[in-house]
């Protein structure tokens with residue numbers, strides 16, 4: 001075990017391949033509409049994108065869940081669609097409807113997009129990162145993020161959230177050389193963006209591939225695995241030790257290829273991934289993150305407790321970052337989040353009899369995960 005392990009933050013140690021006892025916990029979409037203090041700031045900000053681009057307010061909402069619940073990580077408050085906005089596409093968030101973009105559907109339409117302004121356009125986001133790092137306590141990790149190219153492309157091509165992904169799949173399957181140009185643009189922009197977040201103070205970055213589930217195998221390899229591998233390599237070329245978490249939601253059996261071929265240190269599991277399978281097939285290679293169904297958190301009670309214990313039992317003796325299988329739902333009662341965190345923090349205490357101070361320092365080298 002590396003010297004100084006005892007001072008390294010728990011979540012970073014788990015991404016190095018250690019088993020944290022208890023495991024670190026944070027929740028996807030932990031900042032957001034389920035918190036009244038978020039809704040108050042959101043009203044004050046005006047539009048959703050204004051909130052993303054106002055560093056003081058974005059830093060405030062980044063810190064809100066950590067202040068209220070004491071998670072092990074804060075995730076930068078921003079959105080995956082700031083990249084198309086920075087590339088020059090028109091992006092709006094319509095109240096009650098979601099994102100609305102001026103669709104990009106062929107190679108000609110790409111002419112209006114450029115990576116030249118990504119860094120300057122997203123400078124306010126880097127300022128948010130700096131403000132959060134300044135105010136975050138020493139044991140809490142700051143996670144930066146971006147959407148993965150495939151998922152961002154779904155919004156750019158469909159022009160909104162989608163049911164069947166007919167336009168984007170039609171372009172990818174029918175004109176792969178043309179679609180590749182859009183994906184290359186996104187690889188470049190995303191690499192620039194993540195490097196800038198790291199330089200501003202992000203300690204881990206996560207790539208959200210929320211719609212990875214809609215592609216057949218060969219297309220998944222081309223539009224999910226390949227661009228992710230390119231981004232991981234591009235970020236590592238500048239920041240060799242930065243831990244990277246990939247979340248190819250709904251990848252199913254392709255999770256194994258994703259883990260083997262992208263170079264990520266951690267993988268986000270959606271709620272459908274069988275935990276016993278993940279323990280055997282994935283956790284020996286990378287840290288796993290997940291995968292409580294957000295509905296269990298919304299409903300709370302014994303159902304939530306049992307489902308959380310199942311995850312802890314199957315995955316808790318290896319490198320695990322406890323999380324949901326997708327984002328917190330807006331109707332989730334905040335008390336349920338507090339109860340879940342308390343339950344996860346009890347892990348290992350009853351079984352081993354080791355109490356907090358000792359337990360949180362204790363790590364067991366569990367795998368060869370972590371390349372940093």
Ligand code: 1CP
Nearest residue numbers: 028029030031032048076077078079080098161208210327
């Ligand atoms: O008005 C509001 O408050 C809008 C709700 C909202 C919020 C709170 C949106 C609009 N984005 C966000 C923040 C956000 N988005 C974060 C912040 C940090 C945190 O997790 O606390 C993150 C990481 C995202 C990432 C994001 N945006 C994803 C990937 C994760 C996922 O949930 O799958 C996706 C797909 C988006 C697109 C998006 N942003 C917002 C909406 C309504 C949508 C469309 C979602 C859809 O198509 O279903």
